[in-house]
Amino acid sequence: MKNITLLGATGSIGKSTLSVVDLHPDKFNIFALSANTDWKQMIKLCNKYQPSYAIMVDEQSAEKLSNAITTDIQVLSSVKALDKIVTHQDTDYIMAAIVGAIGMSSALCGAKAGKRIMLANKESLVLAGDIFMKTVKEFNAELIPVDSEHSAIFQCLKSGKSGLNKIQLTASGGPFLHTPISKFKSITPDEACAHPNWSMGRKISVDSATMMNKGLEVIEAHYLFSLTPKQIDVVIHPQSIIHSSVFYKDGSTLSQLGNPDMRTVIAYAMSYPKRMNSGVSELDLTSTASLEFYQPDFEKFTCLKLAFEALNKGGNAMITMNAANEIAVKYFLNHQISFLDIPRIIDQTLSTMKHTTLNSLEEVINNDLVAREIAHEIIKQHG
Ligand SMILES: NC(=O)c1ccc[n+]([C@@H]2O[C@H](COP(=O)([O-])OP(=O)(O)OC[C@H]3O[C@@H](n4cnc5c(N)ncnc54)[C@H](OP(=O)(O)O)[C@@H]3O)[C@@H](O)[C@H]2O)c1
Secondary structure (H helix, E strand, C coil): CEEEEEECCCCHHHHHHHHHHHHCCCCEEEEEEEECCCHHHHHHHHHHHCCCEEEECCHHHHHHHHHHCCCCCEEEECHHHHHHHHHCCCCCEEEECCCCHHHHHHHHHHHHCCCEEEECCCHHHHHHHHHHHHHHHHCCCEEEECCHHHHHHHHHHHHCCCCEEEEEEEECCCCCCCCCHHHHHHCCHHHHHCCCCCCCCHHHHHHHHHCHHHHHHHHHHHHHCCCCHHHEEEEECCCCCEEEEEEECCCCEEEEECCCCHHHHHHHHHHCCCCCCCCCCCCCHHHCCCCCCECCCCCCCHHHHHHHHHHHHCCCHHHHHHHHHHHHHHHHHCCCCCCCHHHHHHHHHHHHCCCCCCCCHHHHHHHHHHHHHHHHHHHHHHC
């Protein structure tokens, strides 16, 4: 029996994780659950899973949850509580599925405690990739990607990296693949969140629509698989059936395929190195529409270009880019800026922030905070 600490339990990955847990009550137990403000959903989850701990990062939400719970579940609050529970001796596996840079600290603490980290929070690697990978190695932690593309590469690389030419991350192209750029200005948050293939949280849905999500994934792949930027390619594949591929010198290309459903990736991370039922139906290639592939349009999806540039630049560029993106997406989701403003704000934040190398986690965190302030200022000044 493995005890799971599920961070981001009320989100899209959180819900999919719980549905996989439901299929295997003999193998997995929910030890701790976390969320930020959605205490009403947490009541339901606590009643059903009876974890030892429930953490609401928001203090008022923690109080409301605590008042509503009748059993002896311990309700905690704050990011520090997350950092503590992931290191608890009874935590075996951590599902790191908090959205945004705020999820980095707990994922990193879990790595330091030598746990299995099932990493959905790609921001952890975008912010502190080198530090994170070193920590995993030093403390003998297990890092299993929970992103369909990275899980695909992870699986394909089981045949080794010898003779590897490149990897290719597939991208659906999001809801605006065929929308002319002249219409981008009037895109609404609901339109941006209506992803054609994947059902996800609102922030990552907007990232998919701008293709910043693919940019973050390129950076994630760079750290996870220790590849140079030139070894990472992106191809548009609107059907999201091929999840990614690796290309070898001998002409072989290995790909991982499946229906677009995160439960496959989550079940793989939970059962690795074995496999188990995820609840996802088997892929039927005869009833699958024809598979299409295109080159990405870097002029239309500027965010993808910005991410490649930040990776090539190194230093603090990726952290600054991620911070500015989080702020811009937040304003966009609140109807305060337009869809086209997102890459503009990121670009301006990157130009305003001094380019530098960062040598410690403290410097990373500080850079993240300063970049957020700059992005806020840019939005306030120019709207
Ligand atoms: N969804 C996917 O298919 C998918 C695929 C690959 C990777 N990912 C990655 O997985 C992560 C989660 O994505 P998602 O789509 O599941 O997001 P989501 O549906 O928006 O859920 C986010 C979760 O994080 C919690 N949270 C939000 N702000 C927080 C804060 N300040 N402190 C602590 N917890 C906070 C939320 O709690 P409340 O509900 O209380 O706000 C919720 O439980 C992201 O990093 C995303 O890039 C997602």
